[in-house]
Amino acid sequence: MxxxxxxxxxxxxxxxxxxxxxxxxxxxxxxxxxxxxxxxxxxxxxxxxxxxxxxxxxxxxxxxxxxxxxxxxxxxxxxxxxxxxxxxxxxxxxxxxxxxxxxxxxxxxxxxxxxxxxxxxxxxxxxxxxxxxxxxxxxxxxxxxxxxxxxxxxxxxxxxxxxxxxxxxxxxxxxxxxxxxxxxxxxxxxxxxxxxxxxxxxxxxxxxxxxxxxxxxxxxxxxxxxxxxxxxxxxxxxxxxxxxxxxxxxxxxxxxxxxATMPDEARRLAALRDAIIVGARELDPEIRVGGGWEPGDTAHRLPGNAHLIVPGCDGDSLLYLLDAAGVSCSTGSACQAGVPQPSHVLLAMGIPEPDARGALRLTLGHTSTGADVDAFLGALPPAIERARRARVATAS
Known part of the structure; x- marks a missing residue:
């Protein structure tokens, strides 16, 4: 599933x-x-x-x-x-x-x-x-x-x-x-x-x-x-x-x-978003949040958007490894899928290109549940390990 x-x-x-x-x-x-x-x-x-x-x-x-x-x-x-x-x-x-x-x-x-x-x-x-x-x-x-x-x-x-x-x-x-x-x-x-x-x-x-x-x-x-x-x-x-x-x-x-349902749904999604961010950073303290983040914040950040920067990885590698584990996510805008270049958004924000290449965008919606969060957090550590090995192998 x-x-x-x-x-x-x-x-x-x-x-x-x-x-x-x-x-x-x-x-x-x-x-x-x-x-x-x-x-x-x-x-x-x-x-x-x-x-x-x-x-x-x-x-x-x-x-x-x-x-x-x-x-x-x-x-x-x-x-x-x-x-x-x-x-x-x-x-x-x-x-x-x-x-x-x-x-x-x-x-x-x-x-x-x-x-x-x-x-x-x-x-x-x-x-x-x-x-x-x-x-x-x-x-x-x-x-x-x-x-x-x-x-x-x-x-x-x-x-x-x-x-x-x-x-x-x-x-x-x-x-x-x-x-x-x-x-x-x-x-x-x-x-x-x-x-x-x-x-x-x-x-x-x-x-x-x-x-x-x-x-x-x-x-x-x-x-x-x-x-x-x-x-x-x-x-x-x-x-x-x-x-x-x-x-x-x-x-x-x-x-x-x-x-009509936005106020309640925003609170629900923000809780799931925060669980993704907190859980990912507990698994790997080097992970950063793109765009800034405060728990529960729905005024300055979309409630369903968790943007993670994973150092030492290529976002495309992470995406395919997570996909193989049954988790669908993105490295940025779907309109740019398949283009091997870092997000122009992250570069404009001053994020160095090597870090920008290790970005994951996880976005939630009306069908999202805690089970989706658990599936991602379960699949993340082996995906990061393999993606980092792949980057080192490519660099050498």
Missing amino acids: TAYLDHAATTPMLPAALAAMTEQLAVVGNASSLHRTGRAARRVVEESRERIAKAIGARPSEVVFTSGGTEADNLAVMGTYRARREADPRRVRLLVGATEHHAVLDSVEYLLVHEGAEVTWLEPTGAGAVDPETVRAAIESDPDAVALVSVMWANNAVGVVQDVPAIAAIAHAHGIPVHTDAVQAVGHVPVDFAASGVDLMSLTGHKLGGPIGVGALVARRDATLLPLTHGGGQERQLRSGTLDAPAIVGFAAAVEESV
């Missing part, structure tokens, strides 16, 4: 989401059609939009459905840059967290190479947090040239939660819009779109118990951005394509339930 400890990559669908999606899959109807079946599908979509908006502190009209977090991030970054530069050619600067997901980083890189953008990377502290004063200094060096600030709500690798409201307040004082990738945050920590002050926020279904292939960009009605795709203009003329009513209703059920 496998102990699944990679919920940040994707988490099993919640029963309510699976039931809602399955029921809708049996119903025909294009939400853009004007006949009765089309109107029924449209009603499902709009009621789902309302449920999601209510759960995250947004207006229904601000929820723009996408295929997931990657598309939402691309639309936010590239769409805003192009619109702002079109309105004012001076707006070529992007202020972006150095530890962002590649959906943001690679969008920025494309704009740098192909569209004349300039970027200021917002370097984090050793704990992985972007200091709001770092954002202030970057803006004030040339505020009239800034098109967008983008800082993720919670980091997918080390689980650090950023002070997004403070960053948004600083940017808004200069009339600059703010995007936050909240893919790892919604349903896991308190998220209120309106109260945060951000202009754009990305989320996705499969990180919180919904289906893969559906997400949303929450965009204030006065947000200025251009579409990346063209066609029917189904979503506020910002995103075209036939709406996937079954996926959307499953997404809505998952957002609703994960947000």
